[in-house]
Amino acid sequence: MLLVVVRELENCPHFNAGRGSVLTTSGTVEMEACIMDGNTKKCGAVSGLSTVVNAISLARLVMEKTSHIYLAFDGAEAFAREQGVATVDANHFITPENVERLEQAKEANRVQIDYTQPVKEDKPQETSSGKGDSHSGTVGCVAVDGSGNLAAATSTGGLVNKMVGRIGDTPIIGAGTYANSFCAVSATGKGESIMRATVARDVAALMEYKGLSLKEAAAYVVNNVPKGNVGLVAVSANGEVIMPFNTTGMFRACATEDGYSEIGIWPSETDCVLPDPTRN
Amino acid sequence: MGGWAIAVHGGAGVDPNLPAERQEEAKRVLSRCLLLGIAALRGGSAAVDVVEKVVRELETDPVFNSGRGSALTRQGTVEMEASIMDGRGRRCGAVSGLSTIKNPVSLARLVMEKSPHSYLAFDGAEDFAREQGVEVMDNSYFITEENVGMLKLAKEANSILFDYRIPVTGVETCSASAGSMVDNALQMNGLPISIYAPETVGCVVVDGNGWCAAATSTGGLMNKMMGRIGDSPLIGSGTYACDFCAVSCTGEGEAIIRSTLARDVAAVMEYKGLGLQEAVDYVIKNRLDEGQAGLIAVSRNGEVAHGFNTTGMFRACATEDGFMDVGIWE
Numbered sequence: 001m002l003l004v005v006v007r008e009l010e011n012c013p014h015f016n017a018g019r020g021s022v023l024t025t026s027g028t029v030e031m032e033a034c035i036m037d038g039n040t041k042k043c044g045a046v047s048g049l050s051t052v053v054n055a056i057s058l059a060r061l062v063m064e065k066t067s068h069i070y071l072a073f074d075g076a077e078a079f080a081r082e083q084g085v086a087t088v089d090a091n092h093f094i095t096p097e098n099v100e101r102l103e104q105a106k107e108a109n110r111v112q113i114d115y116t117q118p119v120k121e122d123k124p125q126e127t128s129s130g131k132g133d134s135h136s137g138t139v140g141c142v143a144v145d146g147s148g149n150l151a152a153a154t155s156t157g158g159l160v161n162k163m164v165g166r167i168g169d170t171p172i173i174g175a176g177t178y179a180n181s182f183c184a185v186s187a188t189g190k191g192e193s194i195m196r197a198t199v200a201r202d203v204a205a206l207m208e209y210k211g212l213s214l215k216e217a218a219a220y221v222v223n224n225v226p227k228g229n230v231g232l233v234a235v236s237a238n239g240e241v242i243m244p245f246n247t248t249g250m251f252r253a254c255a256t257e258d259g260y261s262e263i264g265i266w267p268s269e270t271d272c273v274l275p276d277p278t279r280n
Numbered sequence: 281m282g283g284w285a286i287a288v289h290g291g292a293g294v295d296p297n298l299p300a301e302r303q304e305e306a307k308r309v310l311s312r313c314l315l316l317g318i319a320a321l322r323g324g325s326a327a328v329d330v331v332e333k334v335v336r337e338l339e340t341d342p343v344f345n346s347g348r349g350s351a352l353t354r355q356g357t358v359e360m361e362a363s364i365m366d367g368r369g370r371r372c373g374a375v376s377g378l379s380t381i382k383n384p385v386s387l388a389r390l391v392m393e394k395s396p397h398s399y400l401a402f403d404g405a406e407d408f409a410r411e412q413g414v415e416v417m418d419n420s421y422f423i424t425e426e427n428v429g430m431l432k433l434a435k436e437a438n439s440i441l442f443d444y445r446i447p448v449t450g451v452e453t454c455s456a457s458a459g460s461m462v463d464n465a466l467q468m469n470g471l472p473i474s475i476y477a478p479e480t481v482g483c484v485v486v487d488g489n490g491w492c493a494a495a496t497s498t499g500g501l502m503n504k505m506m507g508r509i510g511d512s513p514l515i516g517s518g519t520y521a522c523d524f525c526a527v528s529c530t531g532e533g534e535a536i537i538r539s540t541l542a543r544d545v546a547a548v549m550e551y552k553g554l555g556l557q558e559a560v561d562y563v564i565k566n567r568l569d570e571g572q573a574g575l576i577a578v579s580r581n582g583e584v585a586h587g588f589n590t591t592g593m594f595r596a597c598a599t600e601d602g603f604m605d606v607g608i609w610e
Contacts, residue, residue: 041538041539041569042538043537043538045509047401047509048401048402066505067469067470067534068504068505068508068509068510068534069509069533069534069537069538070508070509070510070514070537071505071507071508071509072376072377072401072402072507072509073377073401073402073403073507074402074506074507075505075506075507075508076507078506078507079505079507159397162397163395163396163397163400163404163408164403164404164407165400165401165402165403165404165405165406165407165408166397166399166400166401166404167374167376167397167399167400167401168397168399172399172514172515172516172517173514173516173517173537173538173540174514174516174517174540174543175515175516178540191397191398192396192397192398195372195398195399195515195516196365196370196371196372196398196515197370198515198516198520198540198543201516201540201543201544201547202543202547205543205544205547205551206551209547209548209551209552210551210552
């Protein structure tokens, strides 16, 4: 189920995953994805993909068909070919919108950050342009089935104007993606902040070790990440679902078996209006 | 309460039949690196500087599986990875897929300090290294004759043990269950213990000011697929440091990743209120499922601890009040 949802999101150019992925500083696409099954804690992850149509499906194949968890770059591409998954020319993923976003980011970056200079300690590093959305658009999905089995999946093109070879939080178990018998979590935002805060694992760890509810655990974690840096979706084994964030907004939607559903972008927005699919 | 402490490791999962002279050699290298760290701590160095310095030394020595002496991929190449984390501000840096960088841990440190990112891999990491002017070596520098022989043995053993093109049955992805197919010899990660190259290296330090830091470096798993990333570069899995403690893990990478082992030592201290050794024992017992691994840890209070469920772990530790220990077995 998760796989179907994330594949669909990857194929939609409006989100930063699969087609529509943001570009590296060299104008190339390097996609990454991760999937984890809470019941068995089996997981699979991929990074540095440039031709694989559905990164999330390759992550699943790494989980199921290799003795490893995580394959990256050329080795991951070679494995994709061996497994016969759909691949396309790297240009397929590059949209005109993202070429423009890269240009804007480069112009802004020239002013904002020069990474050859040491960055001051304890000061959040600003790598995004003032556009506000340049590190968003990662897609993720969490689910709990009727028997209480949990799973999480996340897929992304990464950060606009990222350095070639940069790995974010998405493919890292415990950072961008995590599932166990308590909950399933998929995070999005500033990868570097999410990684150091081990966001996804910490939501689960607070439930497991401190006895917090899903809602309390997620609020605790989101509050401890610098403002503007993180959002997440999470479900618990008993069907609770939450979508907290400390950014200005987060594209999100959820539904539960008892008929509740919510689709939103801004804080506490509960109207069920989808973002206009024709909007560029 | 307080004072500095340091621990180093050279991998978990040691062949019980390892010749005595090899055991002595490993202990000698561990002691030398430990003393280097102790001297730096006595000189007032910060934890993050000490872990980098000690891991560099371990990388440079071919005895352990990192830097020179790294394990080989299926294609006979070297793909090294490393990470470093400073508990102060939880800053971190990581690298994977390095084939020419003499000291991966120092590149991880540069990623932390000189790039806007936390993790760079493969060609991008190599480009960054050149941009930063770090020392590079020809790939052949890292490949030792002994490891070429080990790879050959691993390939022979692996053709019996598992074929990754065939779906693994059951819940285990790290094929420990496939072990029943060969005699009941000891195994790590599906490899007979005599071939398994356990010697990932790591160092954890709390300095005189109570700041913690951790670093881990490895060549990865012998006969690994090209592009395979293990636990060592993953923050929260192989390496973690925060206000409470610093942790460096080693062993079956996939088991360590699934259990977010390093973060969990800190998490049970932070969220469950356990002490350092209790936390280490808890995660080794409860978090590894059927996986095999070991870890070293220090707390901000100047305590040092280790734990493992493997046959042995190369490790050494010392604290400011004069305690010092170098060991391999239980």
